[in-house]
Amino acid sequence: MYRIVNGGLVTVALLSCTSLSANEFVLSKVAKPISQAVQLSLDPARDDFSGSTQISLNVLNATKVLDINGLAYTASNVTLSGNKPCEMSATMLDTGIVKLSCPHTITPGEYTLSLDFTAPYNRQSVGLYKTIDGDLPYLFTQFEMSDARRAFPLFDEPEYKIPFQLTISAPSSEKVYSNTPEVGTQQQDGMTIHTFAPTQIISSYLVAFAVGQFEEIEVKGMSVPGRVITTKGKIASAKYAAEQMPIVLGALEDYFGVDYPFAKLDSVAVPEFPFGAMENAGLVTYREDILLLDNASATQSARQRTVSIVGHELAHQWYGNLVTMAWWNDLWLNEAFASWMAAKITHQTHPEFESNLRLPKNRVMSLDARLSTKPIRKPINNEADIMDGLGLAYSKGEAVLAMVENWIGESAFKAGIRQYIQDHAYKNTTADDLWNALAKASGKDVPQVLRTFIEQSSYPLVKVSLNGDQLTLSQQRFVSAGTQAPAQIWTVPVSLKFGDAKQSQQQTLLLDKPSQTFTLPFAPTWVFPDADGMGYYRWLLPEQQLSALLATAKTALNPRERLALLSGADALLDAGFIDGGALLNIVGEFVDDQHPQVVASALGLLQAQKQTFIDASNHQLWAKFVTARAQLAVKRYGLSTVDGEDPQISKLRPTLIALLGFEGQDPNVIATATKQTQAYLTQSDAADPYLIGTYLQIAAFNGDDTLLEQMQRQFEITKDAQQRTHLLYALGYAPAGKLQQQILAYSLTDAITAPDLSYLYAGQLYRDDRKQAFRDWAYAHYAAIASKLPPFALPRLPGYLASGCELAPLERAEVFFTPKVEQVAGYGRSLAKLNEQVNDCVILKQREQASVVSFLQQQ
Known part of the structure; x- marks a missing residue:
């Protein structure tokens, strides 16, 4: 706890929450905020910051204790002014709630809560965090789900929608951005005080600001002013995003029938970011490789990714920001709707992408079928509950919304959405409000359909x-x-x-x-x-x-139907309705399909089955079978990009190259990969943009210490966001032995940011010897990894180390992580899911191995 005496310093000691009940993660309802002003003194060159805040609030019931949210700061001068002022003592719980106590009873009425605070900049990419890019320090925020409380004291729950007014003091050499337009500046002793207009009423998780030596370009053609903002030296890569934003925004305004609801629309490319993007009202943040690309050399896949994620975040400006869920149990709908809307807008504005062939359900249905999986609308008490199954919420929710739209019709669905937005603008809602709007517009029992899919697990x-x-x-x-x-x-x-x-x-x-x-x-x-x-x-x-x-x-x-057929057949194997050999025969027939995306899906499913059924006795059979099937597509499409070819062919080819280079160990492919890599490290536009990511991985896997050093050096100096990501993935494929260990040690240095760990570790899971070496290293360095990962990502670690089709890694994970279940919220659920996944896979392998081997022997 911390204690305050006579307005003096408050020191922090966290209380154990192991015995807390669910409602102690939620603020008491004795008071609610009306508005909040925040003053911050931010210098990126420092390791900490200070500030003060004034919260106008309405006390609803007589009380001696008020709740606000707070984590990881030190406070002083906590006072409540109003009818009967008092200096308040404070106790900070590790649930994120701060108990503020007054010596006398606080009667109902309006008050102002004021306090000063200091805190360190976070270095795990949450709250108000600091990062270094190109030797320059920058400050960014990431507040969703519940990390605004790390930056300043507040009512940090989505139902409290209020105007926020920010005033930020920073060195005059730094630029400062926030949710709203700047309305005034004042110079003082080498510092500039930036005053921003009050926001519309928004939830705390949508507040955002950034400080640093940024560059910007204007986005023209939108209904409001806007800019794309980058760290120093990267603005040239922002043009494509700047061109697409007015197109996407206009399409969304037309769909919703309501103008974009905020005063400006700035977009920030962030070099260190824990998610893909975040829909902060008026100041949207993106992982920089999403927003920054060279349109002249970018692949269609990269352009599609940019448009789709921009569409997702801008859809949130209406669904999420203008109309907001009352509590996190409806986060599934917030994210599902934005994903569904992004898919619709991407296909509408860029039909050439063929993004309509994407089937989000295929990513999550195997997970959703497990007994350990919860419904996507479920009770939420803390951040671990929110993160549990979040990916399922995105993809299942999107697929279910698409199914309902298909059933009731596009025009009825659109009419329901428009009415819902108009009826609930600047308010909080629950999922029932949307369901009822869709029912009214269509005359069909939409709530009954949605409840059975959303409030039940599986399908x-x-x-x-x-x-x-x-x-x-x-x-x-x-x-x-x-x-x-x-x-x-x-x-x-x-x-x-x-x-x-x-x-x-x-x-x-x-x-x-x-x-x-x-x-x-x-x-x-x-x-x-x-x-x-x-x-x-x-x-x-x-x-x-x-x-x-x-x-x-x-x-x-x-x-699209052939893609659905393939995934449906794959599921029938899991359910025991067809055998392994029959599935391989069905899937293998689609490797020569006329559409490249169907071919890619078929090859991907073959690879997935290989991961289940491969062992020392059949390794060569699998290599022969998979590479033979890949050769069918190679004969049709070739191994080199042809000018003017269908981009869908270009998107398929990396799969073919990877199969031949990794599985087939084709010496010509490996030689080409090494040559292309050397050219790319010298001049990034010298290589095939569709193939270079795969070539880098193959070259790294077959490379030496000289090549790995070149890759590391280029990774550290490049200002090309796409190249940085390509190299990050490739470094994870360092060959087994000394070089793999060097890269793993490199992952814990300052050169690798917290969100980058998952990118670098992805390649470690390729090949059994490298996977085992990675596991041994990760267990030995658990404390360092756990302290570096973003807090929300930590519960995923058991699955990352032990998922698959082997019992020994599962048993090791259970022995290692079970004693830590009380320390890390989410480990218990992760272990339960891991246990079910591994055992299901082991049973499947035992049941179908003979059928699979028999099929392979006949090829």
Whole structure:
């Protein structure tokens, strides 16, 4: 705890929260803020900062104790002024709540809470944090979910939407940005005091500011002023983003039917950033490799990524910032909606990207099927609860929203969203408010569909039986083979495509019972139970009907449907409805598909199955099979980019190169990779932009200490954000032995920022010998890794070290991390999920290994 005496210094000691109940993570409701002014003195050259704040608040009930949020600062002069002033004592809990006590009872009414504070700059990329870029120090903020409390005292919960007014003093050599336009400056002793206009009413997690020697360019063509802001020496790479923002913003304004709601729209490219981007109102921050690229040499994939993530963050300006969730249990909807909206806007503004072929459900359905997985709308008490399954919330939520839109129709969905935004602007809402708006606009029972998918974990397995024109649909929970799970039922919009030699049709049927029979317009010879890949469910056809579908799939199904078919077949193996050899046969047939993205998906699924079933006895069989399948695509598409070729082919080729270089150890590919790498290290535009990332990884994996030193040196000096990321990934592929150990040691130096660890460690998991060496090193250096990782990322560590198909790494992780469960919120859940994933994989391998080996031997 900390204590205050006569307005003196408050010192901090954290209290244990092991016995705290859930409501002690939430502020008491005896008071609510009205507005807040914050004054900060920030110098990037220092390691700490100071400030003061005044919170106008309304005390609702008589009390002696007020709650605010705070972490990791030292406070002084804590006073409450109003009807009966008092100096307050304070106790800071490690739940992030500060208990402020007054000697006498505080009666209801309006007051002003004032206090001064000092704190260190955070060095783990959360709160108000400091980073070094090009030998220059910079300050940035990242407040979502609950890290604004690390920067200044406040009511740090989303339901408290108030205006914030920031005044920031910084050295006159530094530029300062915040959410709102600057309305005044004052020079004083080499410092400049920057006064910013009050914000609209916003939640605390959307407050943001940045200090440093920045460069900027104006974004023209938007309905409000805006800039793209970069650290020194990088502004030339900001032009593409600046060109795209008015296009994306205009499309969003048209969709919502409401103008962008804030006074300006600045976008900051941040060299050290723990997420992809953050939708701070009026000052959106991005990991710099998302925002900065050279359009002349950028791949279509890089451009698509920029547009999509800009679309995601700008969609939040309406859904999240203008209309805000009342509590974090609806964060799933905040992020799912932005992801869904970004996909729609990206395809609308850039159909050439073919981003509509992206199926977000494929990334998360295997996770969602596990018994240890929680619903995406669930109770939230602390940050560990928020981060638990956050990726699932994005992708499952997006897929379910797309399924509902497909069911009720695009125009009804749009009308519901528009009305929802208009009705709830500058307010807090729950998911029910949106569901009801969609129901009113469509006349359909949208809440019933959404509740069954959002408030339950997993999803249905829809069994399909066809008898003439009679189609019977039945449902049960999808689980891995042999798993027992409680019975569940969903209300499922089942989207069908069916046909015969003369015709095909689509129809959506609502399955809301365990089994229902429907009459089709004609008797089809084949049926595909996931038209346009819109269903968040898996499906099962009888063997004869599955064969009929596969026989016509390449001509009757569009590319998105063929992608959905592949992932659906993969799921049937997990559920035990087809064997391993049958799956490899189905997937292998699509390696020569006419669409490159389908080919890439098929090759990716083969690689995924290899990771499950490979061992010392069949290593050569797998290498032969996978490289032979890759050669089918190589014959069609070649190994070098051709001027004017379809970008979808260019996107596929790195997969082919990686398979030949890593799996096949093709000497020509390795030699080309080494040559291209040397050229790239000398001149970044000298290499094929689609292939250079893969070439760098292959070269590093086969490289020596001279090459690795060159890569490290270029990584440290480059101002090219794309090159920096390419090199970061490549360094993770350093060959086993001394060089791998050198790179692992390098990861703990100041050259590697906290968010960069996951990029550098990704390549460590390639090949068993390197994976084992990485695990040994990580356990030996756990304390250093744990102190460097962003706090929210720490619970992921057990899964990172032990996921896969082996029991020994799981047992080691359980022995190591179980004693730390009380220390790190989230470790318990991570271990439970890890246990289920590994054991499911081991059982699958035991069940299907003979079938897989038999298939490989026949190739």
